[in-house]
Every structure is written in C-alpha cells, then in structure tokens.
Amino acid sequence: MKLWIAFLFLSLTLQAQTNFYEISFDNAVHHEAVVQVTFPHIKSNTLRVRMSRSSPGRYAIHEFAKNVYGLKATNGAGELLEVKRDDPYSWIISNTDGTIKVEYTLFANRGGGTYSQVDGTHAHLNMPATFMYAKDLQERPIKITFNAREDLGWKVATQLKHEEGTTFYAPNLYYFMDSPTEISNFKEREFEVDGQTVKFILHDPGTEAEFDEYWEKVQKIVLEEKAVFGELPNYDYGTYAFLACYMPNVSGDGMEHRNSTILTDTETLANGGMTGNIGTVSHEYFHSWNVERIRPADLEPFHFDKANMSNSLWFAEGFTSYYTNLILERAGIISAEDYVKSLNGTFNYVWNSPALQYFNPIEMSNQAPFVDAATSVDPVNRENMFISYYSYGSVLGLALDLSLREKSLNLDDFMQLMWKRFGKTEVAYTVEDIENTLADYAGNAFAQNFFSNYIYDSKMPDYEKLLASAGLKLSRATEKPYFGATFAETSNGLEIARNTFKGSPAYKAELDKGDVITAVDGIEMTSNEAFNQLLDSKNIDDMLEVSFLRFGNELKTTVRLSADPTYSISLDEKANKEAVKFREAWLAKK
Incomplete structure (x- = not known):
C-alpha cells in the first residue's frame, strides 16, 4: 500500500512539472495557428518565455519572434497577468498562483527545414519556429496536443512519442x-530493419503506384547506408521517420533530426521529384549517424538563443555530401557513369575557387552562421572568399577515400570506426579526435599528412593521380577561351550578374558586378547567345575591346582571354585492369 501511494505521489509530481502545449489551425487558410502553453508549478516571481533564434540543423540566426502576435498570459484562475519585454525575443510574465498560461497567434507560411507553414493543405511545423519555451524549465517533460483539422483529413506524423489521440x-x-x-x-509506408521501424510519410498529390516506386528506392538507400556503418542507430522509440512534403507551396529543403528528417520540394513525384528528390533522402538519412550521433563537440549543447558555430562541418556535412551520390550508385539508383559525372560540378567549384587562399575547411565551417539560410541586405563577396563546407568536405572525402584505398583501406571502415568511438557511445568529437582516429586507422604519417595539408591548410590533393588510380580521367573540359563573368540580359546590354572571379580575365580588366556590357570589338551585345557566338570565334590570349556602362557612364576596357579553367572527370576507357578493379571495389554494393 505504501509503495502504491509513493508511486501515485511521484506520478502526480511529474504531471505537475510537465509543460503542456496545444496548437489549433482554425484559420489555416490565412496561415495562422493559435498556440497555448501551460507552465505549472512555477515558484519564481516571474517567468521569462522566449521564441528561439536558431534551430537544430541550422547554424544561422532566424528571428522567429517576428511572427508572433496577440499574446496574452493568464494564471490558473484565468486572470490576466502582467507581461513585460526587455528584448525582442522574450516576454517576462508575472506569477500570481504558480500556473502561467500563454496564448498567442503564429503566422507561418514557409514550408521547409527551418520555418513552419500552415495553410489549407497542411500544418508543417518546425518546433523552434512555432513554440515558445522557458529556458529555466528546459529539463521538464513536454506534452503537446495537435488539434488536427478532421474536416481536411489531417493526421499527425512526428518523432515525438505518441501518447493518445493527437497528444505526444x-x-x-x-x-x-x-x-x-x-x-x-499524408500517405505512409514502413518496413522493419533489425527490429526497428523505418517509415516514410509522404504529403504529395501523386498515386500510390508512384509512392511504391519511390519507396523502393528509399529502402535501398537505408540498407546501403546501414552497410557503411555496420548497423542502424538505436532510435529512441524504435522508429525513424522520413517526413516528406513534395508540394508546390513548400520550399526546397532537407533537415536532419535525431530520429527523423524533413524533406521538402516543389517537385512532386510525378513532376520530377522521383529522381530530383532522392538525393536529399540519401543525404539526410546518412545524418542519422554522421552529425546526429557522431556529433561535433562544439554543437553541444545546442543554443536556441544564439548562432551555433562549429569547426567540423566539412566532416559532418561535407563527408555526408560525399556519400550522398555514392550511396545512390551503390544502391543501383544511378549508374556508375552518372555518379562520375556528378563529381564534376562540385570538383570544379572547389578546385577553381579563389577562396582557397583565404580559409581552410575548418574556417569555411566557421562561416556557417553567415551562409546557412542566413539573411542580409548588404552585398557580399562569396564568389571570391567562401567555399561551401558541403562541397569542400565532399571533395576532401573523395580524396581521403581514394587515398585510403591505395593503402588497401577505405573510408567506409574509417566512418565505422568513428561511429563506434563517437556515435554509438554518443561522445562528442573534436577535429583533433577525427585526426587521431584516422591515425589509429591508417597510421600517424598518413593522418598527419592529410590534416596538415588539407584540413589545417587549404592545399589541394593530387586529384589527377588519385582519380587515375580508380580508372578515372581528369582533363580539361574544353579548349575554348574563358571570359570570367556571368551575364543577365537587359534592354541596355549584358549586365554582369555576380562578382567576377578573382584572377579571371574580367576581374583583371576591372569589370565588376553591375557593369553592363554594350559592345565587344564593336559588336553590339544584346544576348548571351550573341556573346557566346563571339567568344567561340576567339582564341586563348586574344584581346577584346569591351564597351560598358557603369553608374550611367560609358567606359571601355581591354580583356585578355585565358584558358577555360573547367576540368572534366570521366571514366577512362583505357584504364588498366588494376584501376578498373580498384574502381569496381570502390563503387560496389556493400
């Protein structure tokens, strides 16, 4: 009897210290939701509640408070409480009887991995963009009820633990x-893998047959990525959920979470999404190992009230990007030839970037708060001083994999070692931990050489040699001359649409973004086609007389054409048997 009383007392205590959320969507057509939050058992004189400024998986600041209005606070008796503000992100509420209830209206109309969207088709909720919180109560459990629109046939899909009905x-x-x-x-599919459930939630206007075809690809990806690490993560409630929304009203995005991922795109399965969206599935699911559990130490704990900076995104995001298409090839979703072709864009972007002289991969990772869906109105010089850590890390992952394979090792086994040391144990890692693990796996000299040259410095590996070892050929993509500017057609001529690349012919000739080229060698420039036709008639080192407008003034300059810096990676039809065998082992299904 005494044990029963003690258990009841504990249950009531936990219930009293649980925060309760409720959200309704009566005015969904105008993108509004009404949120109610109850904070019971408050002992302080006041309680500060906040809207987040950042979101898990994102690294930039996002001012979610801007979409909150109509806020009021009451006590347990329903009496209005005094609310004060001393910053744009929080509300300070007086406490009178230990219970504080907050109600507010949220405007939400961007469906993606960061923001929320409420309309007649769905309620797509990213929690930091939707719900207030009290930092002082962050260790309390939470229960939430989603008042889904039954008249619209809505159901609820989330990684939250299901309680009953629409309460989680x-x-x-x-x-x-x-x-x-x-x-x-939505539609739903699921399958069992080693005693755990992997499910796919699909909000898409297409047919069940289209979903079945797509779901078959998803299952192959899951199994191929499991093969890299040797096992699935231990999902907290035994389930992993893909939450896919392929609708014309959303924004293209993908965002990893501990036991789920958001996948959004305007392409439905019937309108290009069958092939166009599957890469995001591969990328985000790989994150359930690499970043969610193999976790950078500088992202722990995650801060909701400021930007989160990491030194390791070249590994967390970049190596994940390296595996994205490699997994598709191993799963038979794309061909080996298509996979090799897919290397070209990323390789040329990194290889030819002037930014290599400014920042190494660690420092590029530090730039994330300024570029990861960050917003600003002042012009920036990203073309010349930034390389995406996704792309930078991806080509370094390629180089490391091929370098290891030259030693009869491979990146898969290294990632599995990182998983066993830092992922499965959930002990957060540093850059030094990655280097030390590589040293244990491949030797001190190998690890020191790779990190000193390519991670702590911004040198480029010998890709020509590495690719040749895998039966691939690195060669000039074209022998045509290169100008070095991107144009937008206007009524006055061709406007330079982006910053010219440092060291390019256009940059050396002091042409800049916003300049409008009116004529080249006396020939009027009215279209990109006209410019390309003229360029095709020229040779490397030819001099061009360029007339252009800047701030309304007519100016002239001389441009010396250079060789096009673009390279091509392709299958080498003349590769020897050893190289072909190397390539087949690299690309083979695990």
Missing part, C-alpha cells in the same frame, strides 16, 4: 525542439 510526449525541451511535425492527409 517529449522528455525535455531539446527533444521537443528537435522534432518537426507534418500534419496533413
């Missing part, structure tokens, strides 16, 4: 904030 549970604030939710009339 999170053990603490971080898990709650890391649990995006799709509420719509």
